[in-house]
Amino acid sequence: MAEYKKVKVEAGKSGWGGPLEIQPTDERKYIVCITGGGIHPVAQKIADLTGAEAFDGFKSSPEGSFKAMACAVIDCGGTARIGVYPMKGVPTIDIHDTTPAGPLAQFIKEENFVSGVSEDQVTEA
Amino acid sequence: MHIYSSEIVRIGDQASLFLDEGIVVFFGDNAPEELQDFAVIHKLNEISEEIIVGSKILLSDANLEVTAVGPVANENFKNLGHLVLKLDSATEAALPGDVSCKYDKKPVIEIGDRLEITQ
Numbered sequence: 001m002a003e004y005k006k007v008k009v010e011a012g013k014s015g016w017g018g019p020l021e022i023q024p025t026d027e028r029k030y031i032v033c034i035t036g037g038g039i040h041p042v043a044q045k046i047a048d049l050t051g052a053e054a055f056d057g058f059k060s061s062p063e064g065s066f067k068a069m070a071c072a073v074i075d076c077g078g079t080a081r082i083g084v085y086p087m088k089g090v091p092t093i094d095i096h097d098t099t100p101a102g103p104l105a106q107f108i109k110e111e112n113f114v115s116g117v118s119e120d121q122v123t124e125a
Numbered sequence: 126m127h128i129y130s131s132e133i134v135r136i137g138d139q140a141s142l143f144l145d146e147g148i149v150v151f152f153g154d155n156a157p158e159e160l161q162d163f164a165v166i167h168k169l170n171e172i173s174e175e176i177i178v179g180s181k182i183l184l185s186d187a188n189l190e191v192t193a194v195g196p197v198a199n200e201n202f203k204n205l206g207h208l209v210l211k212l213d214s215a216t217e218a219a220l221p222g223d224v225s226c227k228y229d230k231k232p233v234i235e236i237g238d239r240l241e242i243t244q
Binding site for chain 1: 159
């Protein structure tokens with residue numbers, strides 16, 4: 001049994017939603033990063049502080065798919081990824097300043113989504 | 126000038142959630158399975174230029190012309206093969222990832238159809 005620490009993720013100055021508390025578990029143990037260019041520094045910091053594994057979600061899907069994700073870090077422009085991960089029950093962190101929009105907006109809540117996040121908004125809880 | 130040329134290889138089971146609202150969400154065929162479910166998937170090829178206002182898009186049987194480009198749209202396309210086309214003729218992108226277009230008709234997209242983007 002791995003011991004994971006909890007982190008708090010707050011919205012950036014022009015962001016929306018949150019704060020979220022991310023607590024990885026043995027079941028939800030991946031900090032999945034779905035951005036261009038590998039692991040984003042925000043995902044890496046969450047991984048470092050929690051002790052969970054940062055996972056490049058654009059190269060492959062973790063075993064267990066959505067159910068294995070402690071959270072998803074995205075660089076969504078506002079329409080698609082912003083809704084897909086909240087809809088599937090995954091706490092979602094957008095590095096861009098987005099607010100709920102698109103056909104899946106109904107699934108995006110302050111309890112499961114936070115945006116405008118940089119490394120400064122990730123702290124130990 | 127040539128920007129991008131590809132073909133549609135898959136249409137996700139839930140892509141209609143977006144298509145019904147005049148939004149075509151593209152991902153490349155390297156995208157993770159959980160995103161492919163929601164998207165129209167193109168065979169990822171080399172992207173030679175940025176999409177700008179006035180770029181022409183041939184998608185299936187429809188001719189589109191770009192009317193607005195959001196500030197992160199080209200970055201998403203280049204990095205992830207991810208493109209969000211909105212058939213709303215907007216002259217200002219509503220969201221940072223949007224590529225808004227006017228069109229001669231709404232595309233009816235099927236597997237094997239072409240996606241051609243030119244200047």
